[in-house]
Amino acid sequence: MTAVAEGAPVREAGGGLSDTLWRRPRLLLLLLLAPPLLWLGIIYLGSLFALLAQSFFSIDEFSGVIDRTPTLKTYGELLRPANLDIIWRTLAMSAAVTVASVGVAFPIAYYAARYARGRWKALFYLGVMLPLWSSYLVKVYAWKLILAKEGILGWAFEGVGLGWLLDAFLSVPGIGGNSLSVSPTGTFIVFVYVWLPYMILPIQAALERVPGSLVEASGDLGASPAQTFRHVLWPLALPGVVAGSIFTFSLTLGDYIIPQIVGTSARFIGLAVYQYQGTAGNVPLAAAFAVVPIVVMGIYLWIAKRMGAFDAL
Amino acid sequence: MTAAVSFRGVSRHFGPVRAVDGVDLDIAEGEFFAMLGPSGSGKTTCLRLIAGFERPTAGDIRLFGQSVAGLPPYKRAVNTVFQDYALFPHLNVLDNVAYGLMIAGVGKAERHRRAEEALGLMALPGYGARKPSELSGGQRQRVALARALVNRPRVLLLDEPLGALDLKLREQMQDELKTLQRRVGITFVFVTHDQGEALSMADRVAVFSDGRIQQVGNPDEVYRRPRTRFVADFVGSSNVLPPEVTRGLGGPAAWASLRPESVVLTPVKDVVPVGVVTSARYLGSATRLVVRMEGGGAHGVPPGTEIAVLVGAERALPEVGGRVGLAWNPEALHVLEAA
Known part of the structure; x- marks a missing residue:
């Protein structure tokens, strides 16, 4: 007998957990999925359902007692001019923040996906992620200082002799104010800054999967860089853009801190939810307000799907 | 006649790497031209220089006489x-093929008609509605060809x-490509590392090594009269013999090439070089033997020289370790122009 053929055909007889799981793959799948399914199914969806249910309750305006008979009265309250104002303001801000984020994020993501290699790529990830490591509140307050009347931005505008431009901009009704830090523009700038990483990373991931040869092929077939962007890069990056916009849009829809610190004191949906369920004790109206972003996101995703945003997935 | 593509002293350096290094080249109009070489030899970079994806570090490239x-x-x-x-993954096959026409501003009906026609030419009629991901490798390749040809490139x-x-x-596509090229009459520049592919399809072949062209010629020239050691070895794995061996075999003191298929086995006699078979590689239609020469006898081949011999499948094979005599037609020993 040769040395090669020596030894038992089986290394070790007997059971063990791994062997059992190998023989019964369904059991393994169950073990892997049970904790997340419990979390998602009971804790997350359960509380969401509880919230939805609350929105169909109503509040007795005199006693402040919650009436648990199902009604659409609370939703009717959403349609009051003051509440509609809040909804439109929030939607407009979310849309503006999303569009601006795409505009700022795309070139950065494109550079990272197509050109950055090795050390530069690591630097890119660090640069994008670093702001996420520090407290959100610290960043927002830092921006308040940057945007304040005597802040660095105003100082810089004065320094290069463009102070008049900033003043002219701030005098525009609807977007201006006494200083950037108390204007809707200030709120907008801070929102864009804070949510930007959530837009950059999905776009970068989408562009990363676009082979360079597709861009070359487009040019080879006669397309100018602008045409290549429109017909090749943009459609292929769209799933990433939509994924990113889900983040920026929904995070802006629900945020209640930034509008309190930077900007006018005009209310946004998140702030309304916060105030109604807290100080005002009107949980049904807070719940109804909270349903608005869910519905809006549902419609948004439906439109995105209809427009073929996920076809390239 | 102006050449379809001409290179004059073209170089493309990537930092210290000389991907293409001083290439002069003329490709005639209507020619099927192959650029052959191992990976990293600069052939693909040359192609990308013609397409414009790379810009030359030095030199001038002209298309039909125009820089x-x-x-x-x-x-x-x-x-x-x-x-x-x-292929663009988000577009169906028809829109992929029609892409160049769309960019050129051809109307939808017209470009779809022409794209359909091009797909017909590639034996893919009716595939227009599919996505590239639903096609096999061979079909994708035809779509890529249709997408390029529909623009009627020069x-x-x-x-x-x-x-x-x-x-x-691959063999089927080689035939089809050759037929297609004859039919459309467009100049084809074809990059490959497969010498069989280059020799069987091309009108002329340029052999690349280390960013330089080693030899340009028709397939027969390149195969039978290699100019350099590299060409002799890369095209057809010839026996590349150093000067002392060539001289021992009765030639001049220069590098020479001896095709394995030009060598025949003979009985062991004093008048022929004799050696021991050290290995045999079965290739199907033939077997490639390596014979280590013994030296002595009437020929002055230095002992230890290894010569590869290709033995046809119908011939009797000696055993590995057995002694054999070798013979060849003196004309088969091709003296190389350059080392």
Whole structure:
């Protein structure tokens, strides 16, 4: 007998957990999925359902007692001019923040996906992620200082002799104010800054999967860089853009801190939810307000799907 | 006649790497031209220089006599078939083929008609509605060809287009490409590392090594009269004999090439070089033997010289370890022009 053929055909007889799981793959799948399914199914969806249910309750305006008979009265309250104002303001801000984020994020993501290699790529990830490591509140307050009347931005505008431009901009009704830090523009700038990483990373991931040869092929077939962007890069990056916009849009829809610190004191949906369920004790109206972003996101995703945003997935 | 493509002293350096190093080249109009070489020899970079994806570090490239320096890819009347086909995954086959026409502003009905026609030419009629991901490798390659040809380029560049196909399909596509080129009459520039592919399809072959052209000629010239050691070895794995061996075999003191298929086995006699078979590699239609020469006898071959011999399948094979005599026609010993 040769040395090669020596030894038992089986290394070790007997059971063990791994062997059992190998023989019964369904059991393994169950073990892997049970904790997340419990979390998602009971804790997350359960509380969401509880919230939805609350929105169909109503509040007795005199006693402040919650009436648990199902009604659409609370939703009717959403349609009051003051509440509609809040909804439109929030939607407009979310849309503006999303569009601006795409505009700022795309070139950065494109550079990272197509050109950055090795050390530069690591630097890119660090640069994008670093702001996420520090407290959100610290960043927002830092921006308040940057945007304040005597802040660095105003100082810089004065320094290069463009102070008049900033003043002219701030005098525009609807977007201006006494200083950037108390204007809707200030709120907008801070929102864009804070949510930007959530837009950059999905776009970068989408562009990363676009082979360079597709861009070359487009040019080879006669397309100018602008045409290549429109017909090749943009459609292929769209799933990433939509994924990113889900983040920026929904995070802006629900945020209640930034509008309190930077900007006018005009209310946004998140702030309304916060105030109604807290100080005002009107949980049904807070719940109804909270349903608005869910519905809006549902419609948004439906439109995105209809427009073929996920076809390239 | 002006050449379809001409290179004059063209170099492309990437830092210290000389991917293309002083290449002069003329490709005639209507020619099927192959650029052959191992990976990293500069052949693909040359193709990308013609397409405009790379810009030369030095030298001048002309298309039909007109310099293309500073001309971006989208302004050149050439089209490329990419190695990975580079079909647009979000467009169906018809829109992929019609892409160039759409960019050129051809109306929808007209461009779809022409795209359909091009798909017909590639034996893919009715495939227009499918997505590229639903096609096989061979079909994708035809779509890539249709997408390039529908624009009626003056020069078609093909970057190892058959590399991803299996052997059977590859042979079939070689025939089809050759037929297609004759029919459309467009200049084809074809990059490959497969010498069989280059020799069987091309009108002329340029053999690349280390960024330089080693030899340009028709397939027969390149195969039978290699100019350098590299060409002799790369094209057809010839026996490359150093000067002392050539002289021992009765030639001049220069490097020479001896094709394995030109050598025949003979009975062991004093008048022929004799050696021991050290290995045998079965290739199907033939077997490649390596014979280590013993030296002595009437020939002055230094002992230890290894000579490869190709023995046809119908011939009797000696055993590994057995002694054999070798013989060849004196004309088969081709003295190389350059080392």
